[in-house]
Amino acid sequence: MSDERTTEETPIDASQVRYDQARYVENGQYEPLLSEKDLTRVAIGDADAGEDGAAKRVDSPLPDDLTRDSLELPELSEPELARHYTRLSQMIYGIDSGPYPLGSCTMKYNPKFTEDVAALPSAAVHPDRSGQSIQGTLELLYRLQDYLGRIGGMDAVTLQPPAGAAGEFVGIRVAAAYHEHNGEGHRDEVIIPESAHGTNFATAALGGYDVVSLPSDDDGRVDLEALEAALSENTAALMLTNPNTLGLFERDIEEIAEMVHDVGGLLYYDGANLNALLGRARPGDMGFDVMHYNVHKTFATPHGGGGPGAGPVGVVEDLDPFLPAPRVREAEDTGEGDEVTYELFDPDHTIGHVHGYQGNWLVLIKAFAYIARLGDAGLADASAKAVLNANYLASQLEYDVPYEPFHHEFVASAGDQDAADVAKRMLDYGVHPPTTKWPEIVPEALMTEPTEIESKETLDRLAAAFNAVAEEGDGTLEDAPERTTARRIDQTSAARNPRLSWQALADDE
C-alpha cells in the first residue's frame, strides 16, 4: 500500500478495494469432494473380490468373524491430494489473509517460529514415558505454569485443560470440590451475567449447577443491586470476564469480589478478554479465586480453524490442592549435579483428570515460546496497542458505539441494518467481519476486536469497509457476498435437511 493512500488527506476509498477469493468450479460444483474424485472399495479377508463392488481384495491375518467385510475410501495419488488440499486452503480466510476483528476471539497474528519449535523432534514424546526420560517436557510445562501464574497473579496453574471451555469446567469442578471439602456441598447456584460467553452457562450446567442470570446495569456493567439479590448461601461462584464482552472494565470489581466472598462464594475469571489486561491488571489482584487462560487468544497460538487451543487454569492458594492430576513440580531430590529436576505429582484433594493425558502439549509449547519472546515489555505493549487500536477503529466508524469507555473490543450497532447482512457484505471488501448479533444488549451488534497486530493503515482500510457497508442499501447487503468462494449459503435448508457426510449426499441423489 503506497504512502499517499494512507495519509489523512486521502482516506482509503473502499470502492477501490477489490477482493476476490479463490473459487474452483468443476462439474457445477466448487472443488469436488475426495469421494467424487475416487472411491475404491477393498474387500477384506476371505470376501470374494468383486463382491459388494470391491475393486481389490486385501488378506487379513485375523479370522473373518473379527473383521469387517470391506472398506471404501478414496485412493488418490499424492499430487492429486496436494492439489486438493492446496485448493481447499485457498478457499479459506485466515489471519494471514487480512484483518480478522472477530470480537471476543482475539484473532492476533500467530508467529511462525512457534510452529518450528513445536515441531522439534524432541517435542514428540509419548505420554506414558517415565518422568526421568522427559525432563525437557516437564521443565517447559513447569516454566509455563510459572509464567502464567505471574501474568494472572495466581498461586498455582494446571495446563491440562485442552480449551477455554474445558478450563471453565475445571474451574467449576475445583470450586465444587472446594465447597464439598468445606462441608458446603449444598451450594448449587452459579451466577453469570447475561452478556457472558455461552460457554459459561453450558459449563455451569455441565457441572450440575443451576444458572442464575445477572442483568447488566444501564452502563453495561454488573448491576450491583441485582448481584446483591442473586447472592445467597447457595452461591457456589460468580463467573465474570473483565473487561466484559462490551469491552468495559468492571470498575466495581473490588466490591463485587467482596460481596461474593462475603456469602462464601468463589469468583471465577473467564480469561477470554485477558489480552486487554496484560501488564495492566491481574485477575488475582482483583480478587478472583480461579481463572482460565485462552492461550490461542492471549498467547497467539493458532486457532487452527477451531482448535486445538488450550485453557490452563490458575487458582489462589486455597484451591491449589483441588487442581487436576497430575501436575508438575521441582523434585525435592535433585539428584546428582546442579540441574533442577522435575516430577509429576497428584495434588492432595485433586479432582482427577479432565483429559486423558496432559492436554494439548504442542499448543502449550507455542504459548511458552510466545511469552518468552515478548517478555514483560512486549506483553504490556500488546495490551496497550490492542486497546489503542480498538479505540481508534471505533472513532473512525459511522456506526454507533453505545457503550464506553471500552478496552480491547467494542460493540457497534448496525442500527437499521441487519448485522448478519453487514457481515456478509464486509467479506466483499476483503476483511473478516466482526462477531454479530451478540451480546444482545446492543441491537444488531457488531462486536469488534482488531487486536494489536493491525497498523493504522490497516485499521483505516477496515474502517473504510465498515463505512462503505453502512452507506449501502439493503439490496446490496442481501445479495452479499459476491466475491467469496461461495455466495450466500442457505443455513435453513442445511439444518432442515441435514446431510453430514458424502455418504448422506450420495443417498440423497
Next chain:
Amino acid sequence: MHGSHETGSPYAPHTDDGRDAMLEAVGVETAADLFDIPAAVAFDDEFGIDARTERETRRLVRSILERNDDLTELLGRGHYGYYIPSLVDHLADRSEFLTSYTQYQPEVSQGFLQALFEYQSLLVELTGLDIANCSMYDAATALGEAATLADRVRDTSGHRVLVPDLLREGRRSTLENYVAGTDLAVDTYPTVDGNADLEALEERVDEDTVMVYAENPTVRGTIEENLSAIGESATDAEALFVLGSDPVALSVLQRPADVGADVVIGDASVLGLPTSYGMGLGLFACREDYLRQVPGRLVGASEDATDRRAFTLTLQTREQHIRRERATSNICTNQAWVALRTAMHAATLGSTGMVELANRGVRRADELAQRLEAVDGVTAPVHDRHHLREFVARLNQPAQEVADALEERGFAVHVVGEHELQLCAAGVTDEQLDEFATAFSEVVR
C-alpha cells in the same frame, strides 16, 4: 510503557507517526490513558519475564526440550507414533488452515468446512454409523460426552455407566468428572484374559444402566471377541452401547454398526499427530436418532445463492453459543486442525493403505511376541487372544527392573504389572525392532 519496535511486541506493526495520529484521533496523550482500571487493582509491577529475540527464544525452547531422552518408544495405549507422510505437515501448515478460526462465515471458509466434512465422512465409513461430529478434545472427553448423551437420550431414569475394569486411569477419571454434575455413577465390569467377561457383564447390566462401554482393541491390545453379545445386553436393558476404537483399528475390525454400537468414541489422532505427550483428537460418531443431542460441531452440506453445493456449520441450536445452559455440551474450541491432519493422513493411505496399516499392526505384534517368547523366562503374549499393535508379556523378574534397563539402552516400554510389560510394535521401524529384540534378550535373565 508505549513500546516501540525495539522494546514492544514484535507483532504490533505501529510506526511512531501512526501511533501518534491514532492517539490524536482518539483524544488521549498515551495509550495508558485509555485504560479504565481503578488504581487499587492496577498492576504497576513487572512479571520478571525477559524479552528475547526470535533466535534466542528458539534456542531456549530447543535447549529445554533437549533434556528429553531420545528413546525408541514401544509404548501404545492409544498413541502410536505412526509415520506421518510429509504431505500432511506441508499442507496442514498452510497458513489459511492454521490461522483461521471457527467457520462462522461459511462463504469465506469453504475449504476448511469441506475438509471437516470429509473427516466426518471418513468416520462414517469407518464406523458404519450415520453421523460423526468434527471433533472432541480426546478419547477421554469423548467418553465423558457419550455418558452425558446417554443420560439425555435414555427414556427411563438410570444411574450407572459400565466400563471395563481395565479402563485407563485418565479415561476413567475424566469420565467421572464429566458425570459429576449428573446423577450418573461409574461402575466397572470385569475382564478375563484381556477381554470383557461376558457372563459377569451380563449380570451387571440392569435397568439402572444407561451406558455400557467396551473397547476394541482393548487397552491391552487384545481384539474383543464378543462385541455383538455386549451390544445385545446393553440394548436389552435399553442402555446405549458405546464402543471405543480408533481409525486404524476400525479399518479392519468388525464394523461398529454391525455389532450394534450406538456411539463410537476414541482417539482419531493415531493418524496425523506424532506422539504429542498425549495431545489427541476425540472421535465421536453415533446413530442418526441422536442427531439433535450430539455434542460438538457438525458440518453439513447446503446450497449457496448460485445453487452450487456449499458447506456450513449446522444444527447450531445444540451449541453453547446459542442454547447456553441447555446446550448439549460446553465444547466450543475443539481439535479442528488435528481433524484436518487426520483426514489428510487417511487420504494419503486410502482404503488399501488403511487396511494394510492395520494388518501390519496385527502381524508385527505377533512377530515381536514370538521373538520375545523365545527368550527364557518370558511369556508373550500373556493373553490368549488376537492382538493389534501391542500385547502384554510376562517376565520372571520384576518388570520395572527390565523397563529401567531397557530405558538405559534407549527403549521406552510400559510396566503394567509387577511382572508384566506392555509392548507396542506399531510406531517403530524394522531395524529398531531388531535392536529392541536384541536389547531385550540382553536384559532379561
